[in-house]
Amino acid sequence: MRCRATILVAAIVSLSATAALADLRDDVAIAAAVDRHPVVRVHGDIELRAVPSSLTGRQLDDFATLAGNGVRDIVRFTAVQPPRQRIIIYLSPAIGISHTYPHFPASLRHEPRMFIDSERVAAGDAPYLHELVHAVVGNGGAMWLEEGFASWVASSVAGRYGGYYAPVLSNGNDRVDEQARMMIERSRGASESAKWFYDDDPRLGSQRDRRAFYILSHSFTKFLAASLGTHELVRIHRADDPRALGKISGRSIDEWHARWLASLGESRGRVATAR
Numbered sequence: 001m002r003c004r005a006t007i008l009v010a011a012i013v014s015l016s017a018t019a020a021l022a023d024l025r026d027d028v029a030i031a032a033a034v035d036r037h038p039v040v041r042v043h044g045d046i047e048l049r050a051v052p053s054s055l056t057g058r059q060l061d062d063f064a065t066l067a068g069n070g071v072r073d074i075v076r077f078t079a080v081q082p083p084r085q086r087i088i089i090y091l092s093p094a095i096g097i098s099h100t101y102p103h104f105p106a107s108l109r110h111e112p113r114m115f116i117d118s119e120r121v122a123a124g125d126a127p128y129l130h131e132l133v134h135a136v137v138g139n140g141g142a143m144w145l146e147e148g149f150a151s152w153v154a155s156s157v158a159g160r161y162g163g164y165y166a167p168v169l170s171n172g173n174d175r176v177d178e179q180a181r182m183m184i185e186r187s188r189g190a191s192e193s194a195k196w197f198y199d200d201d202p203r204l205g206s207q208r209d210r211r212a213f214y215i216l217s218h219s220f221t222k223f224l225a226a227s228l229g230t231h232e233l234v235r236i237h238r239a240d241d242p243r244a245l246g247k248i249s250g251r252s253i254d255e256w257h258a259r260w261l262a263s264l265g266e267s268r269g270r271v272a273t274a275r
């Protein structure tokens with residue numbers, strides 16, 4: 001997601017305010033270009049707006065159904081009410097990395113808006129469930145929680161109700177812990193994850209950083225969900241407070257971090273290879 005208060009924070013692109021405002025300008029331009037001659041589909045709580053010829057009518061129909069069902073299933077899974085306004089999804093080949101504004105700052109109604117690469121939709125590989133989680137559940141305080149939660153819910157929903165899980169950078173719930181173990185082992189211990197989880201708004205300076213951040217956040221959030229339950233984790237996310245984990249769970253992030261590492265098989269600063 002990109003929206004944090006009134007300043008936008010790009011989830012997977014650069015995190016400086018200047019860059020984020022430049023990204024907003026790009027998104028306003030993309031939306032305006034699509035809106036000149038949009039192909040529109042509405043299904044449930046979502047409205048697709050696409051560049052003509054970017055997708056066939058059948059592909060648009062199918063994706064509208066997937067996304068509409070996705071909102072319904074995320075609501076079922078999280079027990080969070082859907083946004084009062086329709087979620088607008090822009091599809092264009094001009095969009096690079098998929099991203100979402102829970103409250104688009106450059107429109108009058110500040111409705112949720114998603115921007116998704118139409119080529120990934122055509123390929124059946126768009127991280128639409130991850131982005132819909134941001135649109136439905138909104139801001140979550142710490143960035144690791146927002147991104148980890150979006151991937152964990154997306155994978156859970158696809159597994160339980162259908163649709164598909166397309167990775168942003170982490171694999172599905174059944175394989176993300178393996179990715180996290182390898183990541184931690186390569187970085188020789190827990191300093192990597194501590195770097196991400198103790199900073200509410202970390203700077204992701206490289207593709208390697210982004211990959212590590214998404215994988216470790218997803219695995220950690222999945223562990224929290226298994227320990228606390230979905231209802232409690234949703235409460236923590238909805239508090240939209242970087243300190244909510246400690247306040248609501250009664251345990252510090254240090255303690256959760258140590259428990260998570262232990263669950264992965266971490267010992268003496270390295271994750272054991274034999275499991």
Ligand SMILES: [Zn+2]
Pocket residue numbers: 001011130131134146147150168
């Ligand atoms: Zn995201």
